[in-house]
Amino acid sequence: MIELKLERGSRHAPTLVEQLVRAFASAIEAQTLRAGTLLPSVRRLADEQRLSTFTVTEAYGRLVSMGLVAARRGSGYRVAVRGHRDEVRALEWQPPSLTATWLLSDVFADHSVPIKAGCGWLPNEWINESGLQHALRALSRVPAARIADYGHPYGFAPLRERIAEQLDRYGLPVDAASNVLMTAGATQALDLIVRTLLRPGDAVVVEDPGYCNLLQILRLAGLDVHGVPRTVAGIDTEAFEQVVIAHRPKAVFLNTTLQNPTGATFNMACAFRLLQIAQRHGLWIIEDDVNRELAPPGAPLLAAMEGLNRVLYVGGFAKTITPSLRSGYVVAERAVLRELARTKMAVGLTSSEATERIVDKVLTEGRYARHVEFVVEKLRHAHALVEERMDALGASVFRRPRAGLFVWASLPVDPCAAADVATRALEHGIWLAPGSYFRPGDAPSACFRFNVPHSVDDALWTFLETLP
Structure with missing residues (x-):
């Protein structure tokens, strides 16, 4: 076994997890640890190096994701058997x-x-590997006949109920049956909104800087895009009103919480001022709020403050479960949601019920909180x-x-x-x-x-x- 010399206490030293990963990776690359070698158990290594089991588990997990170590239930962690090493090195x-x-x-x-x-x-x-594994096992036990058809246009009903319960805790009471539409990720929700509410040539407002994929969606739709500076308190409301008066936009797209890319969150004063301007000029507000669960409590939620009259609320699970499941949703007033569902069916049919069942299981039985x-x-x-x-x-x-x-x-x-x-x-x-x-x-x-x-x-x- 390799000798580990971990540096502790230095402000600029790599984390203990990183030090473990580098030490084992170097030993594996140098073949000091050969393919098939059994690594120390998590508890043994933690005891020997005076580490937490969490630190060792995370380091071993990174080595597994790098393909250097293989994990088997009941047999611990072993150095992975890889292909022809000379060929791998040749592929620079x-x-x-x-x-x-x-x-x-x-x-x-x-x-x-x-x-x-x-x-x-x-x-x-x-x-959340354990939660995902549990959800996948649960899905495997669902009779095939129950997930063989396209599913409901609005998405898997139990998951919509779960989303409604979560939004109610944020102060936004909604009807899961008529206000929540499942989509293939939050980005598709934004695309459906653009296709349904806007037409080529319409003016829209975005944050500057803002979500890069949204900018591409708007350009593909042939919209007249106007940027308004994003400040640490939210959108610059004075500049926003000037743009609204000059260009008469139909909609404004916003990240209210932990904005992508700046990480800033609206304060309450800015949220109120924005809603006043939008209401006075009849704008749609599209609130992209995929990061809310990662934020401290208390951030304003525009949809709750305004009541879904002119706000469409977009959420998803890519930032907390995994982006590969591609599960998001849009919340809107009943008549608007019906039109969004028609657009969804026209351009892509239903969202994946199998995926939505997995997300539902993670939320309810996967120790999600x-x-x-x-x-x-x-x-x-x-x-x-x-x-x-x-x-x-x-x-x-x-x-x-x-x-x-x-x-x-x-x-x-x-x-x-x-x-x-x-x-x-x-x-x-x-x-x-x-x-x-x-x-x-x-x-x-x-x-x-x-x-x-x-x-x-x-x-x-x-x-x-x-x-x-």
Whole structure:
């Protein structure tokens, strides 16, 4: 067995999990630990190194996800048997070309980039594996005849009931039968709203910066897109009203809680002012709120404040369960929801009942609340680490939420050179998300969106320290 020398107490030392992963990975690559070798049990290693079992379990989980270690129930963790090592070494990694196509589509299928500081999802090892496994086993016991047809156009009824119960706790009482529509992820919900309520040439307002995939949806729909600055308190309401008066938009799209990409959350005063302006000018408000469960309590919820008269509320489970299930929903007034359901059926038929059954089981029997608490605490710790590295780098951090996935920071680079920085980063196996991809019109920006749990690797900061 290898000798472990763990560094403790240093503010700049890698986490104990990272140190364990690196030590075992190096020993496996050097064949000090050969294929098939049984690793110490979690409890034994924890006792020997004076670690928590949680730390060892997370480190072993990362090694499994890297393909270096195999886990078998009842037989512990063993060094994985891999293919011909010489052939693997010969296939040297080639960085992909940084284009809009790669960032918006191919990136989701590209697993070659080791450090995904620009991605939009949680690390695989943070997934609620036990809850998902339980849900999958439960689905396997459902008679095939019960899930053989297309399912209900509005989605799996028990899951809609679960969503209604959750929204009621947030102060938004809804009827699960007539106000909740399941979709294939929150992004599809946004697309259905655009297709149903808007027509080519209509003016709309978005946050600047804002959700990059939404910008693409709006462009594909031929809409006239106007950006309004996002502040730490919410949208700039003075600039918003000026845009509304000048361009008479039909809708405004917002992230109220832990906004993507800035991590900022609306305060109550800004929320009230926004609703007043929208009501006075007859705008639809599309509230994309997929991050609410990761936020501290008390953030304003526009749909609850306004009552679904002009607000459509979008949610999903990609940030708390897993993005691969592609399960989201939209909440709206009864007549609007009926039109959204017709659009859903026209462009893609029903959403997957099998997927929705899995999500429902995770919510009800997968210790979901406990898992969310775990993720929130992990994110809080990761934010502290990343913010410390940002300060040491001299970066300007837009907001320090200590919650959610994202930090939006301006690096000491020329805004026009940000895309070049992202291209150079890929050559080092680092995916960065330059600010221009989150702005209407791709305006230059020295800002980057950092996914906090994917931004703790020392190699990222070593690269950033080389920037002029």
